[in-house]
Structures are given as C-alpha cells and as structure tokens.
Amino acid sequence: MRLEYALTVCDPRSLMVADIQASTSRSSGLSKADIMTALGYVQRQEHAGLALLYAKYLKHDNEISYALDALWQYSQTKHASSNIKGRAIMRQLVALALFDYCRxxxxxxxxxxxxxxxxxxxxRKAEEQLYEICSKVVELTKPCKRCHGTGLKALPKSNVVTIVQKMMPKANxxxxxxxxxxxxxxxxxxxxTQEEEASRSYSRMVRM
Incomplete structure (x- = not known):
C-alpha cells in the first residue's frame, strides 16, 4: 500500500476516501496496527516528509504548520538573508511553495x-493506428503533456514576480x-524530495 493511501487508513477525513477504501481492500494484508507502526517509524526518520504528506492529502493544520516551519528552516540553510526585505520575500515564497506542493x-x-x-x-492517433490493424474501436490514453501527468494546472510564475515587486518595487x-x-x-x-524520502522509508518498513 502506498504511503499516501496508508495515511488515510488511520484518518477518515481524507480527500481520497473512495480511492483509499478500494486500495485497502486489495492491499497485501497489512493490518491497521502494521500501518500505524510503519507510520510511527517514518515519523521518527522522516518527520518533514511525513508532515508534508499529511499537509497535502489530509490538510491537517498542525502538520501544515510543521511543514511550513521545516521548509522555512531549509530555506534559511540555503538562502539566509540578513536583509529584512529579503527575509520577508523568502517567507512568502515558502508559503507559496508549500501551497504549490500541497495541491x-x-x-x-x-x-x-x-x-x-x-x-x-x-x-487518438494511437487509437486510429490500432483501429487500422484490428478494425476495433479501443480507447487509449497517454500522459497529459500540459500538466506532465500531475493532473494539476500550472501556477503562474507571475505570482513570484508579484511577491518580489511588492517588497522591491524597483526589481525588474x-x-x-x-x-x-x-x-x-x-x-x-x-x-x-522529502516526500520521496518518506515514501522510501515507509516501503522499507512494510517490507520487513
């Protein structure tokens, strides 16, 4: 069972309840206790990644707050600024980045x-080619090029421009x-990346 599905087994408030119930019924025999144990392990090893997943799929306010803090701490290890305006811009970029990820x-x-x-x-091109071969209408799909298979509309980069120019009007x-x-x-x-780390940690645990 994938980690994002496992989260909902212990929390019925998921946005993906129907999918999770279907997935659980086809799971590999993990009990709720097994899943909770695995999640506890992941929380100890990859707290930021698990908090991000909770924020994304369950919209928990406390986990959103923790994820926001973790992302802020990361931003300061990589791009710390003593400039007040720079720090203010970074805080808004962190909030926007978390919103982007959590969609x-x-x-x-x-x-x-x-x-x-x-x-x-x-x-449709593949459908036509297949029809020419077998004279049978078959509906085929391919990853959406517009969203690159995420199912999400793109957030305009102009959001970042607006954030920066509010604090630094002269920035072009x-x-x-x-x-x-x-x-x-x-x-x-x-x-x-943190999500991937948490997912790998969970996969290792449930395979044990």
Missing part, C-alpha cells in the same frame, strides 16, 4: 484544464526570473 487534483480549482485532473488524455522581471524563481523552484522540489 491535488481533488482540490477545487486546481485541475489541469486539458485532462480535468485525470492525468491522462485520449491518444529579468532579475526576478534569474534570482528568485530558481529559489522558488528549489523550495517546491525540496518538498517532493
């Missing part, structure tokens, strides 16, 4: 307009794209 296709208004959150679109967009947007992308990627 799911189930969240209102966050679905990719091309695939409607399904992460895939019909592959070229400087922001060169300096601040790479930092923002790094913050979002850090969240996904």
């Amino acid at each position: 799911t296709p189930e969240d209102k208004g966050q679905q990719c307009p091309a695939c409607k959150g399904r992460k895939e679109v019909r592959d 967009e070229r400087t922001i794209y060169r300096t601040w947007i790479p930092i923002y992308n790094e913050l979002v990627q850090w969240c996904y």
Whole structure:
C-alpha cells in the first residue's frame, strides 16, 4: 500500500476516501496496527516528509504548520538573508511553495484544464493506428503533456514576480526570473524530495 493511501487508513477525513477504501481492500494484508507502526517509524526518520504528506492529502493544520516551519528552516540553510526585505520575500515564497506542493487534483480549482485532473488524455492517433490493424474501436490514453501527468494546472510564475515587486518595487522581471524563481523552484522540489524520502522509508518498513 502506498504511503499516501496508508495515511488515510488511520484518518477518515481524507480527500481520497473512495480511492483509499478500494486500495485497502486489495492491499497485501497489512493490518491497521502494521500501518500505524510503519507510520510511527517514518515519523521518527522522516518527520518533514511525513508532515508534508499529511499537509497535502489530509490538510491537517498542525502538520501544515510543521511543514511550513521545516521548509522555512531549509530555506534559511540555503538562502539566509540578513536583509529584512529579503527575509520577508523568502517567507512568502515558502508559503507559496508549500501551497504549490500541497495541491491535488481533488482540490477545487486546481485541475489541469486539458485532462480535468485525470492525468491522462485520449491518444487518438494511437487509437486510429490500432483501429487500422484490428478494425476495433479501443480507447487509449497517454500522459497529459500540459500538466506532465500531475493532473494539476500550472501556477503562474507571475505570482513570484508579484511577491518580489511588492517588497522591491524597483526589481525588474529579468532579475526576478534569474534570482528568485530558481529559489522558488528549489523550495517546491525540496518538498517532493522529502516526500520521496518518506515514501522510501515507509516501503522499507512494510517490507520487513
């Protein structure tokens, strides 16, 4: 059972209840106690990653707060600034990066307009080729190119420009794209890296 599914076994408030129930019924025989033990292990080893997952899939306020703090601490180890405006910008970028990471296709208004959150679109070219071979209509899909298979609409980078220019009105967009947007992308990627670390830790535990 994947970690994001395991989270919901112990918390019925999930946004993915139907999917989780279906997944649980086909699980590999893990009991609720097994899952809770594994989650306890992950929390000790990868607290930030697990907090991010709780924030993303269960929207727990306390875990959102912890994830925000963890992301802020990371930002300060990499991009600390003694400048008050710089720190203020970083705090807003951290909040925006966490919001970006925590979005799911189930969240209102966050679905990719091309695939409607399904992460895939019909592959009509492949369908036509297959039809020519077997004379049978078969619906085929392929990853959505617009959202790269995430099911999410892209957040405009202009959000970062707006944040920076509010604090530094003289900053031009070229400087922001060169300096601040790479930092923002790094913050979002850090969240996904922590998620991957937590997922690997959970997988090792449930295989034991």
